[in-house]
Amino acid sequence: MRTNKLTPYLFLLPGCAILGAFIFYPMIQAIWMSLTDYNMITDPNYIALENYEKLFQDDLFWKTLKNTFIYVIGVVPALVIIPIFMAVLVNQNLKGIGFFRSAYYIPVVTSLVVAGIAWDWVYKENGLLNYILELVGVLTEPIPWLSSTDTAIFAVMIVTIWKGLGYYMIIYLAGLQSIPHELYEAAQIDGANWWKQMTKITIPMLMPFVLIVTIMSSIAGMKVFEEIYVMTGGGPLHSSETLVFYIYKEAFDRLNMGYASAAGVVLFLLTLVFSLINIKVMGKDKTV
């Protein structure tokens, strides 16, 4: 087909202009800014790696980095494993199963502010969770989940997990439905029980999806912000403060734009490895 040489570029123009203006250009700006003392008030001065030096000497930065890792380590396994079982559960041929699928997906579509408020209320010292845990005998006295330095970050993690379960469940459900039925029939003829079928067929066949979910939930975990902002504000005593929350505070509360950008670059480098794997997986998919 004969086409004007410019045609493909015209089609690409609007999208690429947006990506250029709101991703590539800001990316360069962010790196540049991380080498300056920009604070929105005075003109930026080039200060080389001073921001990074300051960052690595800041105990709070290390603490938020540690919290971020705790967060990822706590959230990712739960989001990789639990949704597999949920997907198996809602893949059963039962009456009304569509209702349950939808119910499990509701937290995914709800805004984090609503979710945060709902859980905040559940977590109150004289709230529902403490009551239930006392009822079943796990606790003898109530715990102030969100206002104790021991529990705050874990309490917020539960919300992240709870909100993500439905989403990853659906990804696994797509995986389950791509497994040929004959495999299970053959296994049943061989007398394999439920657990055997799960470990010998379902989980191995789901491995590509497990990889996708691991990467997606790791990246999301490293960028966690809204739950923290809404539920604990990083407290008490910074015990639930994560890297993105730290960046946000430095940038928009203290206007330390240069310094916050340096912390942003660290975040970028941390997520980079996972993103590269992610793109590789996507590339593989392309050939299918």
Add this chain to the structure above:
Amino acid sequence: MSIRKNKRKQQNLIKKILLYALLVVVTLFMIGPFLWLLSTALKSGSENIFQYPPKLLPEKPTLQNFVTVMDTFPFWRYLFNSMVVAFLTVILNVLFCSLAAYPLARMNFRGKNTIFILIISTMMIPFQLLMIPVYIISLNLGLQNSYLGMVLPHVTTAFGVFLMRQAFITIPTELDESAVMDGANRFQIWLRVLIPLAKPAIVTLTIFTFVSAWGDFLWPLIIVNDQSMFTLPLGLNMLSGTFTSDWRLISAGAIITMIPILVFFLSLQRYFIGGAMDGSVKG
């Protein structure tokens, strides 16, 4: 023989009951927090909502809290803002992504691979790094407290371009060719041949974009400080700050805020689940 059959039947029944029990337990975990919020929102002012052990159901259910909240909480204004932001984001996203996807799926031109790789590589850059310069750029463009300011940074995504490109690739090229015979130009092929056939992918992209635009909190929080431009999440966040201790009103506000997206989801759930499955398989 019939005894064995009966036993089999009984086993199946037990299995079914156990499965349903499990399904219900998980449901309670997934929507329990919302139900608890609803119950609190329905409790009347004479009831002590902080009593321990908590009362699961309201003694005298009342809608009074909803009425009170609607008086102080400009729900309709926030709803309108949320809708403008979500619709603009969706329309521009679908338009820009499907335009960009067309040459990437169908044409040969210089720099094609480089451009595609650059687009995909934007997925590696966290918005949390970009938000600082994007904030400054938006200020310079006069986009603070505007719909465009909330929308523009999110109107093209690598995910969208990728999804649309995949959809176009699966459409047979013979269709393009026969359209050319009929005298169609490139733009007409895109509009009349490819777009109608890529509808499932467009639905997926629409739903994904809508939900993320609707629930977005971090970026509006940064770029909007004028209350009349607040979206629902921002408004609710402020409401919960205002009524710190009146949990009846906070609960009522949260429930009201939830209704629009819940209606959207429940009426389109078929596409949600199918689309999410498509989206995940494709990337």
